[in-house]
Amino acid sequence: MSDASKALSEKLFYTKKTVYESVDSTTIDEAMAFAGPYAAYLDAGKTERECVAISIKLAEENGFTPYRFGDPLSPGDRRYYNNRGKNLFLFTVGTEDINEGIRISAAHIDSPRIDLKQCPLYEDGGMGFFKTHYYGGIKKYQWTAIPLALHGVVIKADGTSVEIVIGEDDSDPVLYINDILPHLGQEQAKKALGEAIRGEQLNLLIGAQPYADADAATPVKLNIMNILNEKYGIVEEDFLTAELTAVPAFKARDIGLDRSMIGAYGHDDRVCAYPALKAIIDAADSRHTLLCILADKEETGSDGNTGMQCSVMCDLISEIALARGGNVNLVRANSKCLSADVAAAYDPNFAEVYEKRNSAILGCGVVLTKFTGSRGKGGTSDANAEYIGWLRGCMARAGVIWQTSEMGKVDAGGGGTVAKYIANQNIDVVDLGVPVISMHAPYECIAKVDLYEAYRAFAAFNRD
Ligand code: MN
Ligand code: MN
Numbered sequence: 001m002s003d004a005s006k007a008l009s010e011k012l013f014y015t016k017k018t019v020y021e022s023v024d025s026t027t028i029d030e031a032m033a034f035a036g037p038y039a040a041y042l043d044a045g046k047t048e049r050e051c052v053a054i055s056i057k058l059a060e061e062n063g064f065t066p067y068r069f070g071d072p073l074s075p076g077d078r079r080y081y082n083n084r085g086k087n088l089f090l091f092t093v094g095t096e097d098i099n100e101g102i103r104i105s106a107a108h109i110d111s112p113r114i115d116l117k118q119c120p121l122y123e124d125g126g127m128g129f130f131k132t133h134y135y136g137g138i139k140k141y142q143w144t145a146i147p148l149a150l151h152g153v154v155i156k157a158d159g160t161s162v163e164i165v166i167g168e169d170d171s172d173p174v175l176y177i178n179d180i181l182p183h184l185g186q187e188q189a190k191k192a193l194g195e196a197i198r199g200e201q202l203n204l205l206i207g208a209q210p211y212a213d214a215d216a217a218t219p220v221k222l223n224i225m226n227i228l229n230e231k232y233g234i235v236e237e238d239f240l241t242a243e244l245t246a247v248p249a250f251k252a253r254d255i256g257l258d259r260s261m262i263g264a265y266g267h268d269d270r271v272c273a274y275p276a277l278k279a280i281i282d283a284a285d286s287r288h289t290l291l292c293i294l295a296d297k298e299e300t301g302s303d304g305n306t307g308m309q310c311s312v313m314c315d316l317i318s319e320i321a322l323a324r325g326g327n328v329n330l331v332r333a334n335s336k337c338l339s340a341d342v343a344a345a346y347d348p349n350f351a352e353v354y355e356k357r358n359s360a361i362l363g364c365g366v367v368l369t370k371f372t373g374s375r376g377k378g379g380t381s382d383a384n385a386e387y388i389g390w391l392r393g394c395m396a397r398a399g400v401i402w403q404t405s406e407m408g409k410v411d412a413g414g415g416g417t418v419a420k421y422i423a424n425q426n427i428d429v430v431d432l433g434v435p436v437i438s439m440h441a442p443y444e445c446i447a448k449v450d451l452y453e454a455y456r457a458f459a460a461f462n463r464d
């Protein structure tokens with residue numbers, strides 16, 4: 001190539017670059033350091049309830065106080081609204097006219113998992129089990145033969161609540177889902193992956209020792225119930241009013257000999273929730289009014305009163321607008337939102353489902369996804385070019401390294417996020433998040449530099 005054509009190519013062509021070649025070594029060091037507290041956040045928050053609790057703790061340590069609808073609000077206020085312990089809204093009141101709109105970052109804190117049924121406990125073949133109904137989009141075979149922890153709450157007959165976490169401490173027992181040994185798995189091996197393990201086979205193994213009294217009809221079940229009764233004061237009927245779930249018992253750890261990645265359960269979507277939360281906590285004296293939403297129920301369609309289709313976000317925006325003397329409709333029309341959710345990272349092991357030119361590449365920074373959906377962009381809000389153009393300027397001013405992506409090949413499938421539910425409220429919104437390898441697996445993988453660019457992107461969006 002001649003020098004002239006080389007110069008012209010550099011001037012005219014777009015080339016995706018890695019974070020490593022785009023930022024200085026100080027920023028890389030910051031990215032590596034940022035990963036430590038994130039890993040701790042993951043280990044402390046494996047359910048939406050636990051994420052709300054740890055997020056409130058972090059917020060309160062940084063001056064946030066509880067908000068009640070109707071409270072007066074003044075510039076500089078740092079408040080949080082806890083929706084049923086499963087959905088959290090954190091906001092800071094800015095100095096500018098509220099009619100300029102609110103800067104919103106919305107992530108979700110629920111992840112795919114194995115929920116217990118309401119009548120879960122039974123005994124068969126000398127073993128005690130919990131029946132389950134999985135939550136969100138999982139590949140069922142991935143959840144067998146791995147250590148699982150039990151998390152959740154039980155509401156007792158007297159209305160009191162018992163919190164349960166078993167399997168996270170190294171000295172705890174774990175739960176387990178059985179699979180067929182390969183020696184007898186010849187018929188299973190011929191089945192499609194999606195049918196090799198069925199929903200009704202995802203039963204949690206919880207015991208194998210009978211109660212000392214051999215007369216009991218179900219001695220293993222009795223022994224388990226007795227252990228639970230002694231430890232938590234619960235009886236079998238209390239499962240009817242419980243929310244219990246099995247999640248991977250793994251802790252977050254560095255992946256790679258270079259320690260450049262993090263393996264963990266629940267990166268989707270805590271890898272966006274954490275930097276969005278950090279960005280609002282770290283935003284001091286903001287001119288804009290900022291709102292960070294940590295939503296529940298995204299993995300099952302954002303329905304319900306803790307999901308993003310609930311009116312609570314608009315109720316809160318109305319409250320803030322009215323308390324600051326604004327016009328509710330104007331505030332919504334002028335608000336800007338980042339739907340903070342993960343992207344599928346290009347995986348060379350499964351290259352056939354990706355279109356590489358339009359895939360998120362691990363290590364190339366935070367991902368901006370103009371549209372999601374499937375089958376001809378069905379079910380997406382598809383962000384406006386003008387809004388993305390504004391965001392591009394915002395990222396450039398802050399030196400944030402970003403890339404665009406769509407999930408995979410056009411006909412390979414698809415998915416959605418909370419973006420459309422926010423867009424439907426007359427708010428400009430686009431998806432922005434971290435690329436993930438093995439999304440929805442019990443142990444997902446992300447790159448530390450992408451996580452840090454996400455944090456820098458949320459901070460820039462809040463500040464600009
Ligand atoms: Mn997600
Ligand atoms: Mn998901």
